Amino acid sequence: MxxxxxxxxxxxxxxxxxxxxxxYDLEQLRTHVKSRVASLPANTRFFYAIKANSELPILRALAPIVHGFEVASIGEILKVRSISSEIPILFGGPGKSDEELIGALEHNVTLLHLESAHELRRLNELCIERNRVMPILLRVNLRGPLPSATLAMGGRPTQFGIDEAQIKEVIAEAKSMPNVRLEGFHLHSLSNNMNAKEHVALVRHYLERVIEWANEFDLTLSYLNAGGGIGVNYADLNQQFDWDLFVAELKPMLERCLPERMTVLFECGRYQTAFxxxxxxxxxxxxxxxxxxxxxxxxxxxxxxxxxxxxxxxxxxxxxxxxxxxxxxxxxxxxxxxxxxxxxxxxxxxxxxxxxxxxxxxxxxxxxxxxxxxxxxxxxxxxxxxxxxxxxxxx
Missing domain, CATH: 2.40.37.10 (Lyase, Ornithine Decarboxylase; Chain A, domain 1)
Incomplete structure (x- = not known):
């Protein structure tokens, strides 16, 4: 300060x-994010959602610390690739053009989050034309109940993800496609949650749903993307999200519930750069x-x-x-x-x-x-x- x-x-x-x-205090940024990455369980990965702040000095400061970047457009992909040709990228968003899907292939996006059956079908055709196989996560809008937060992308009607009532048909279709590889699910349902205990319970709820689908469809899953959603309290600066409590309860929960060889991804934006x-x-x-x-x-x-x-x-x-x-x-x-x-x-x-x-x-x-x-x-x-x-x- x-x-x-x-x-x-x-x-x-x-x-x-x-x-x-x-x-922007870049030293404060690095110190904050390093401590968060270091404290997470080994079977998790911490990505930065660059929509929160995509200024290049911010991305350069975070690139050596986080496990990768989450993007939501071809423009954001190009920003990330301007600072690193290799850092992992997760690509989400409710409406992707063919240009963006092709861009994901050309710029070696690590995981593509698909949000509808139509998007899945378009990607498969584009991959067939290019003789490529693309690793994907299916984004699901769960039916809930979910914790309350400032913004809700799931648990109610929104433009985000595939309705949980339709997901089984989409899973079956994805399994039948030769040029997409279903690696897991993306269940980012809310934003700015301030309750650490509820957030652990939310991740556990995500795991329960994903394991149910994996068992029913004989899926070998690599990833659960639990989204971001960890909040910042602008009303009372002294009462912030209890990160220490979150990681203390997250670790034993994952030891009990997380299937072998599966990794949980977090893609926080606000919580990394706001401070x-x-x-x-x-x-x-x-x-x-x-x-x-x-x-x-x-x-x-x-x-x-x-x-x-x-x-x-x-x-x-x-x-x-x-x-x-x-x-x-x-x-x-x-x-x-x-x-x-x-x-x-x-x-x-x-x-x-x-x-x-x-x-x-x-x-x-x-x-x-x-x-x-x-x-x-x-x-x-x-x-x-x-x-x-x-x-x-x-x-």
Missing amino acids: NKILDLIQTAKQESRKPICAFL CGYYAAEVLDIKENHGKTYAIVRGGTQHFRLPVSWQHSHPFLVVESERWDYSFPRKQIENVPITVVGQLCTPKDVLASDITVPRLRIGDVILFLYAGAYGWSISHHDFLSHPHPDHLFVD
Whole structure:
């Protein structure tokens, strides 16, 4: 954190340009992910879902640590291959074009996650044309019940995976195809689960279903992809997912339940990169309107869409700056609830609502924490054609 604060103060001293930047602590990222990989049981693998943050310095930092990358488009495949020609790739997503399926073959994707019978049939034909055999996992939308989480991709109607009620017919069809090799199943059902015990129980539930299908169809399975779904608590930074409890209960459960020669894959995104990232936005104005106080910052949800997407007040701290370049007095507020908004011409451009701060002045910098995942990567960058933020990688 001190490196990030020093960088902000240096930028304020060197330029009148209002600060707007994503800042990433790569040392913190490596330390966090190394500890997670090292603590997992031997019969598991830890992949990074690059949709959370696909900046190349992030991928380069993680490549020597994780077991591979999970991608969801040909563009993401090309990003991964630009830093490594050999690192394993898992390729998922509910709608893949022929171009993407061919790209998976050409770029040596390790496992292709298929999400419908139609996708399976198209892949088999493309493989026949190229005399290739592709290892696949079938993604299944389980019927549940499943734990509650911020986002649910399974246990209810969604565009993800094959309905569990249809999976037996698809398994039989996959077994009959000469150019696909069914290696296992992909059961990523939810996102941002905060309960470690429930997450172990979820993996156990996945295993029970997979073993049932393996027995019925005489399958020799290599992989269960249990997805990501491990959460980050933006509301209370001191109450995060209990990783130590998770691995302590996961290991004996896998020793009891995991079939021999099967490996469990985890493909976490948010949980790997959220903690290392910050979004810094300088206060351009402070004003009162209809009884509420607004801090208008350089930037907004066109850079950092996560808060409005999840409808929460994103955690932040105030970085005070003594620089003031005007002849008139500097406006400040003390112990007043503020709503932090950006520069967009929409009332939905809100980053945090009704948060009381001890002091805030025009020219200070609001530093949003835990901004390393689903910040820049999911935002509508060019709305209103405001300048893009800087991207600074501290190592």
